[in-house]
Amino acid sequence: MPTLLAKHAAVLVTMDDHQREIPDGGLFVRDGFIEQAGATAELPGTADEVLDLSGHVLLPGLVNTHHHFYQTLTRALPAAQNANLFNWLKTLYPIWARMTPQDIHISTQTALAELALSGCTTAADHLYLFPNGSRLDDEIAAAKEIGLRIQASRGSMSLGESKGGLPPDSVVDSEDKILADSQRLIQQYHDPKPGALVQIVLAPCSPFSVTGDLMKQSARLARQYGVHLHTHLAETQDEEAFCLQKFGHRPVAYMQEVDWVGRDVWFAHAVYVNDAEVKTFAKHGCGVAHCPTSNMRLASGIAPIREYMAAGVKVGLGVDGSASNDGSHMLAEARQAMLLARLRAGVEGASLSGKAAQPIMTAREALWLATRGGAAVLGRADIGSLERGKCADFFAIRLNRLDYTGALHDPVAATIFCQPVRVDYTVVGGRLIVKEGHLVTLDEARIVEKHNQASKRLVGG
Numbered sequence: 221m222p223t224l225l226a227k228h229a230a231v232l233v234t235m236d237d238h239q240r241e242i243p244d245g246g247l248f249v250r251d252g253f254i255e256q257a258g259a260t261a262e263l264p265g266t267a268d269e270v271l272d273l274s275g276h277v278l279l280p281g282l283v284n285t286h287h288h289f290y291q292t293l294t295r296a297l298p299a300a301q302n303a304n305l306f307n308w309l310k311t312l313y314p315i316w317a318r319m320t321p322q323d324i325h326i327s328t329q330t331a332l333a334e335l336a337l338s339g340c341t342t343a344a345d346h347l348y349l350f351p352n353g354s355r356l357d358d359e360i361a362a363a364k365e366i367g368l369r370i371q372a373s374r375g376s377m378s379l380g381e382s383k384g385g386l387p388p389d390s391v392v393d394s395e396d397k398i399l400a401d402s403q404r405l406i407q408q409y410h411d412p413k414p415g416a417l418v419q420i421v422l423a424p425c426s427p428f429s430v431t432g433d434l435m436k437q438s439a440r441l442a443r444q445y446g447v448h449l450h451t452h453l454a455e456t457q458d459e460e461a462f463c464l465q466k467f468g469h470r471p472v473a474y475m476q477e478v479d480w481v482g483r484d485v486w487f488a489h490a491v492y493v494n495d496a497e498v499k500t501f502a503k504h505g506c507g508v509a510h511c512p513t514s515n516m517r518l519a520s521g522i523a524p525i526r527e528y529m530a531a532g533v534k535v536g537l538g539v540d541g542s543a544s545n546d547g548s549h550m551l552a553e554a555r556q557a558m559l560l561a562r563l564r565a566g567v568e569g570a571s572l573s574g575k576a577a578q579p580i581m582t583a584r585e586a587l588w589l590a591t592r593g594g595a596a597v598l599g600r601a602d603i604g605s606l607e608r609g610k611c612a613d614f615f616a617i618r619l620n621r622l623d624y625t626g627a628l629h630d631p632v633a634a635t636i637f638c639q640p641v642r643v644d645y646t647v648v649g650g651r652l653i654v655k656e657g658h659l660v661t662l663d664e665a666r667i668v669e670k671h672n673q674a675s676k677r678l679v680g681g
C-alpha cells in the first residue's frame with residue numbers, strides 16, 4: 221500500500237462542502253486515496269514519496285466534462301476557421317473520415333497531455349466516428365499510458381445525409397453495429413468502483429446525426445448496465461430549427477420523448493433553453509457541460525449558467541473538441557466561464573457595482589464548476605474535492621512566477637483571474653503525471669512530433 225505525502229502548500233484548496241482553504245496544508249495518500257487532508261503539522265511526518273509544495277497552491281484535480289480528443293489533429297484549419305457549427309462540421313467530416321487507429325491513439329495522448337498540464341485529472345471524451353478500423357479501445361489504451369482518468373464515451377452517428385441527417389453517409393454506422401459495440405465496451409472496460417480509471421458512457425452524437433430509435437435503444441442499454449448517457453443538445457439555433465422541423469419538438473422536449481432525462485444524463489452546451497426547460501433539467505437531475513470557449517469560437521451563443529445554478533442544475537465545464545477551442549486548457553476554460561457569465565450579466569443590465577440582476581460569477585465559483593460541478597455532472601462521488609476517502613487527484617502551481625506577480629494576496633483567485641499557466645504538479649490516484657512542469661509518464665517532444673506527422677497526413681489527404 222504505497223503512501224504519498226504532499227506538504228507545506230501555501231494554501232490547500234479542499235473544495236469540500238465548507239470550501240475550506242487551509243494555509244500550510246497538505247495531503248496524506250495511501251493506495252491512491254486521500255487518508256488525511258489538512259494542516260501539514262497534523263499529517264504523518266513521512267511517506268514512501270514526499271512532495272514539498274512550499275510556495276505552491278494545491279487544488280483538487282480539474283474535471284473536464286466534454287471533449288473530442290481526436291479534433292486536436294484539425295485545429296485552426298483554414299477552411300473551418302470562420303464557420304458556424306453546421307458548416308464547420310460539413311467541412312471537417314470528410315477529413316475526419318480519413319482517421320486511423322494510430323490517429324486516435326496519438327490525438328488522445330496530445331489532448332490528455334495538454335489537459336494534465338492545465339491541472340485536469342479526469343476527462344470525459346466523446347468519440348463518435350470510427351473510420352478505418354478505429355475503435356474506442358484505441359483511446360482507452362492511449363489514456364492508460366498517460367495515466368489520467370477518462371469517461372470514454374462510445375459516440376455514434378446513424379442518420380446520414382440520405383435520411384435527412386447532417387453527416388455524409390460515409391461516416392455513419394448501422395444501429396445494430398453501434399449497439400453491439402457499445403455493449404462489448406461496457407462489458408470489457410466499465411469499472412463502476414470508486415477510483416475507476418476508465419468508465420464507459422453511451423453517447424449518440426446529436427439530434428441531427430442519430431435517429432430517435434437509436435437514442436431510445438442506447439438509453440435502454442445504458443440503464444441495463446448503470447452507465448451514463450451523454451449527447452450534444454441545444455447548441456445552436458440551427459439545431460433547434462432542425463428538431464422542430466424533423467421531430468416537431470424543441471430539443472429538450474425531444475429528449476423527454478426518447479427517454480433521455482434523468483440523473484444519468486448530461487448534455488453538452490445546452491445554450492438554447494427556456495425557463496421551463498431549465499426547470500426540466502433540475503427536476504430530473506440532468507447535468508450540463510458548459511463549453512464557453514467553443515460557444516464563442518463557433519458563434520453559437522451564451523448558455524444561461526446563472527439560471528442553471530439558481531435552479532439547482534448540475535453544471536460542469538468542458539473544453540470541447542480541439543477543432544472548436546482550439547486548446548485543452550481547463551484553467552483557461554474556467555476563466556472563460558467566469559468572464560462570459562459576467563459579460564452576459566452585463567449585457568442583461570447588471571452592473572459591477574453589486575446591484576446585478578444576476579450575481580457576478582466569482583473565481584471560486586468557476587473553480588467549483590471545474591471541480592465539484594464536473595464530478596457531479598459525471599456522476600462521480602469519488603473525485604472533485606480533497607478530503608478523506610476521495611481519490612488522490614490534485615494539482616499544484618508555483619506562485620513565484622511572472623504570471624502571478626501582484627496577485628499573491630489571493631493566490632486561489634489568481635489561478636482564475638491571471639493568465640492561465642502550465643501547472644507544476646499533477647497527480648492522479650497518487651501517481652505523478654506532471655512533475656516540476658514536465659510530463660513524467662510520456663515524452664512530450666515525441667508526442668508533438670508524432671501528432672504533427674499524423675495531422676499533416678490527415679489534412680493533406
Ligand SMILES: [Zn+2]
Pocket residue numbers: 286287288346452488540541
Ligand atoms: Zn462537442
